[in-house]
Amino acid sequence: MNKKKWLAGALMVGLACSVLVGCGKKEEQGAEKDGKVTIKFSSWDNFDEGIIKAFEKENPNIKIENIQVADSDYSQKINTMIIGGNAPDVILSFEADLPRFAQSGAIESLDPYIEKGASFDVADFIPAVETIGESTGGNYGLPWAYASEIMYYNKDMFDKAGVDYPTVDWTWDDFKAAAEKLTLREGNKTTQWGADAISFRGMWYSMIGATGDEIVDKEGNLALGEGLVKALEFQNELTNDLKVSPQPTSGDAVSDLFASGSAAMTRTGSWMTMMYKDNEFNWDIAPLPAEERDYNTLHTGFYTIASSSKHKEEAWKFIDFMMSETGQTMTSEWGNNPSALKSIAAQGAFKNPGKTGPSNWETFTESADSGQFGYTLINPSVTTSLVNDFDSYLLGAKTLDEIVEKSIPNAQKQIDKEE
Known part of the structure; x- marks a missing residue:
């Protein structure tokens, strides 16, 4: 990004x-x-x-x-x-x-x-x-x-909560239900999050793509519609209604709650398999949960x-x-x-597991089958600016109408200007 x-x-x-x-x-x-x-x-x-x-x-x-x-x-x-x-x-x-x-x-x-x-x-x-x-x-x-962009989960937390591990058939509803069961609180304090916030911010576009929106059309223009609204409302439900995922952060304030053992699930890039090799807990990977379709950004x-x-x-x-x-x-x-x-x-030269995970390497094949380049074909200054507005919505600083009626058209104008 x-x-x-x-x-x-x-x-x-x-x-x-x-x-x-x-x-x-x-x-x-x-x-x-x-x-x-x-x-x-x-x-x-x-x-x-x-x-x-x-x-x-x-x-x-x-x-x-x-x-x-x-x-x-x-x-x-x-x-x-x-x-x-x-x-x-x-x-x-x-x-x-x-x-x-x-x-x-x-x-x-x-x-x-x-x-x-x-x-x-x-x-x-x-x-x-x-x-x-x-x-x-x-x-x-x-x-x-x-x-690819995939999901990571803490097997120890799933086992303790009696929650079945994610599968290739998981939907957004499955993800939400698991996050609710995996979130722990002591009074008003959350001691364990069901899911981390979207730390790799490009993940927003995989969520939008899962709704059926194409992100980018054949002419290189933004193709964001009702799916964008659906993705924003879903993440808002996780963050502000159910409170099973923390508020978004940016800059130096970003922390990896999954790596620290404070979140049961996270959605991020496949490159993090190397970063998580030394995790103290048992963990594994799975494809991103689907909504209207399986989708992730390559x-x-x-x-x-x-x-x-x-x-x-x-x-x-x-x-x-x-x-x-x-x-x-x-x-x-x-x-x-x-x-x-x-x-x-298929020969598996990329596999480099740590002592505690992962083992479900088929996730890569499944993600490749459903993966698209999507938002990465757009000028990153445009997609980054939009993500800032998505985060602002979760923080209550922007409304859905402002994003749909102002942010998206302004982003398209920037793309048109560069042609």
């Missing part, structure tokens, strides 16, 4: 500048004195050098120069490089940037390369990859892995080839390696995220 917004209108200027003479001196990319071709590859925060070295060992004539940028600055930095004509050959793109890059011509279609022969089968991808390919008019990016990055690259064939070799069984397995072992290629994910 903290990814910087893209510089949409300037992309076309940057692309024109890259092909016209006199738009500024462009940094030379190419072969070094030893005959090797250097490929610039950008990623955020950090990337496993071991995977890069494995590629270079298989391709001794290609050297990878990894450009690492902080997550919070990544989108802005990449857009600036594209505008300046110095885009990396291979860009690991944020979800929100991929459609815009494809539409503007900043990146190449990968379909011609795939058709010539690839180390993977596009039919093996999880459903959401095909969906985003339909929206961009083909495969312009390939996912390095994926993370998260990833997409390998793309910059249209300005002088070494597209070598860039493709790198991407193809990263999508191969070797590259995907190494990526899963490093990041503990499953491959978006179902056959490779």
Whole structure:
């Protein structure tokens, strides 16, 4: 949710500048004195050098120069490089940037390369990859892995309360009923919450999607309707009526009540399986409870080839390696995220259980089947602003009418302005 917004209108200027003479001196990319071709590859925060070295060992004539940028600055930095004509050959793109890059011509279609022969089968991808390919008019990016949004639960608390563990068939009503039974109070003080507040704030969109709202339509516009109201009212019931979930907090005040043993359930990202490895209590995972449908938001990055690259064939070799069984397995072992290629994910290289959980790894497969990229395809400054308003509703500072009649239209205006 903290990814910087893209510089949409300037992309076309940057692309024109890259092909016209006199738009500024462009940094030379190419072969070094030893005959090797250097490929610039950008990623955020950090990337496993071991995977890069494995590629270079298989391709001794290609050297990878990894450009690492902080997550919070990544989108802005990449857009600036594209505008300046110095885009990396291979860009690991944020979800929100991929459609815009494809539409503007900043990146190449990968379909011609795939058709010539690839180390993977596009039919093996999880459903959401095909969906985003339909929206961009083909495969312009390939996912390095994926993370989903799931539910975590404290098995010890469930056992003590005599509550059955969550299943793939759980609904919002099941979640609410369990939260009521698992909430403990001493007088006016809550000593154990049935469910933590929404600490990963993007979870709001998984709740909205579960009602049937599409979040984002095929044109990249917000598609929030009655489902938004239903999700807000449900979380408000948990928070302010039943008081089985605490008030939302933000900034440095955010605390993980599930990890501290103060909440029986939490809904957050699958990446937290690593953070919870050292929990003292027994715990496990399950898919998010459904309402009108099963839904959760997926998260990833997409390998793309910059249209300005002088070494597209070598860039493709790198991407193809990263999508191969070797590259995907190494990526899963490093990041503990499953491959978006179902056959490779099934091998389980991403599994890294702690002493007390989890064991229900089928949750990942079930979440991949129902997962969509959804809100991550929208400028994060827009979705973050909306979440602030959702939290304000729970805190009594905004009404439902204000969100529906003002917040949503204002968010759409911001999206329109960037086109």
